Amino acid sequence: MFDVTKIREDFPILKREVNGKPLVYLDNAATSQTPQQVIDVIVDYYSNYNANIHRGVHALSQEATDKYEQARHKIQKHFNAKHAHEIIYTSGTTHSINIVANGFSSFIKKGDEVLVSAMEHHSNIVPWQMLCERTGAVLKVIPMNQEGELLMDVYDTLLSQKTKLVFCNHISNALGTINPIKEIIDKAHAVGAVVLIDGAQAAPHLVADMQALDVDFYTVSAHKICGPTGVGMLYGKEEWLTKLPPYQGGGEMIAEVTFEKTTYAGLPHKFEAGTPNICGGIAFGAALDYMNAIGFETIAAYEHELLEYATDELSKIDGLKIYGTAKQKTSVISFNIKGVHPYDIGTILDKLGIAVRTGHHCAQPIMDFYKIPGTVRASFSFYNTKEEVDVLVAGVKRATAMLV
Structure with a gap:
């Protein structure tokens, strides 16, 4: 059985706080975290x-x-x-x-x-x-x-x-x-x-x-x-x-x-x-x-569940647009809030202990295609949880209320 709570115990960094808040690490597409075994x-x-x-x-x-x-x-x-x-x-x-x-x-x-x-x-x-x-x-x-x-x-x-x-x-x-x-x-x-x-x-x-x-x-x-x-x-x-x-x-x-x-x-x-x-x-x-040892099929199934949950919850936020809605995709969500620069969203999320990536993600032609300066990117790994998705959603709502 996949036990995310037990898996999280393998990652020392997930126990730390950022700006007085529990770390919610959602920048896995840039760099994943390292388990104690490694x-x-x-x-x-x-x-x-x-x-x-x-x-x-x-x-x-x-x-x-x-x-x-x-x-x-x-x-x-x-x-x-x-x-x-x-x-x-x-x-x-x-x-x-x-x-x-x-x-x-x-x-x-x-x-x-x-x-x-x-x-x-x-x-x-x-x-x-x-x-x-x-x-x-x-x-x-x-x-x-x-x-x-x-x-x-x-x-x-x-x-x-x-x-x-x-x-x-x-x-x-x-x-x-x-x-x-x-x-x-x-x-x-x-x-x-x-x-x-x-x-x-x-x-x-x-x-x-x-x-x-x-x-x-x-x-x-x-x-x-x-x-x-x-x-x-x-x-x-x-x-x-x-x-x-x-x-x-x-x-x-x-x-x-x-x-x-x-x-x-x-x-x-x-x-x-x-x-x-x-x-x-x-x-x-x-x-x-x-x-x-965890199993890539198990990882893929769990990450897909996270992706669907996060997509559904973020889509409920007024003014939020997701970029990249392919039928076949993995656990990455790039989004913007109408009228708000992604950097501003990312800065507020960081104050709440939430690590996301903002900018063009070294893929500037994609941003040019969509005619945007960049996106907020939340990327999930097998050690993330639905509770962390909830923290992200609440953080985006708070940032939106402050900036729009």
């Missing part, structure tokens, strides 16, 4: 076997190496990658995307076309703009409708033999929309295009199967799934990771170095230059262990 793994690393990996013959180095590589295998198993070496440790989704964008500079030429969706995070827009500037490729956008759903019929018309790359998020960080990525991938492959899916927002809510999706690249940040900041993964099919050049040069990513010539290490080390976030990688694996 904190303990981080403390254990620095207390007992802090050492550099892959290079040492001493016991601490070997222990750290073993745990770091065991975590890579956990990540491989969780996402059902075919090989462990298809999992590249990175600092997070932004780093992962830039590895691919940099690498494809060698394969993209003037006149080639690159497709991105209209609801991307800036980290899945800017690197491709930079790629197009370097190569002369053309960036095209898959549009969306007022509900926050991609126009798949237009996507069909954009695809052609000129299409070389397609980029889309699995779930929109600003709207919560779950995109039809399997259809997007299959149609792109039909014209010979390569696909990267930004899975940062999907990873906390569902399990993406790399082999079933047949995706070429998939990215994740650990801090969205109860892990630490500063670590994530790039999944890439072996064939593409082998073709792409290294992103950075340095230690660990080499096979042999002379002043005349350097040869590169095999996968995954070719893309892992320098000393990595060793503790972060190990804690990434621990975070997956924690969430899998």
Whole structure:
């Protein structure tokens, strides 16, 4: 049985107060909180076997190496990658995307076309703009409708033999929309295009199967799934990771170095230059262990219940408009109060101990589409409660009474 009260006991931060009020943390789409079980793994690393990996013959180095590589295998198993070496440790989704964008500079030429969706995070827009500037490729956008759903019929018309790359998020960080990525991938492959899916927002809510999706690249940040900041993964099919050049040069990513010539290490080390976030990688694996012990189907069902309840209650507030009403969406609600700037709402909510995100959420094209400066975004996780939703609703009502 899912017991949210018991689960909340795992998160020390949920016991604190903000401005004299119990913390109501509803900014999970930005960063999830970290359970004690993962904190303990981080403390254990620095207390007992802090050492550099892959290079040492001493016991601490070997222990750290073993745990770091065991975590890579956990990540491989969780996402059902075919090989462990298809999992590249990175600092997070932004780093992962830039590895691919940099690498494809060698394969993209003037006149080639690159497709991105209209609801991307800036980290899945800017690197491709930079790629197009370097190569002369053309960036095209898959549009969306007022509900926050991609126009798949237009996507069909954009695809052609000129299409070389397609980029889309699995779930929109600003709207919560779950995109039809399997259809997007299959149609792109039909014209010979390569696909990267930004899975940062999907990873906390569902399990993406790399082999079933047949995706070429998939990215994740650990801090969205109860892990630490500063670590994530790039999944890439072996064939593409082998073709792409290294992103950075340095230690660990080499096979042999002379002043005349350097040869590169095999996968995954070719893309892992320098000393990595060793503790972060190990804690990434621990975070997956924690969430899998609860069960992602259980998490999804509970979060959907929270989403429906919060949507119903917020919709009763006069002047409140929700942006992103897709049929398939996860536990994110972006909203505004008519005539009130979202920042003002967020500031008052903070005084009440309620943490929400305000602004364009690094998805400015979405805000431009709706012709708004930004939204208030409440994003829910499996450790949130309906009682916290009630506190949010009461807070929004209070803010509205003060500002309208």
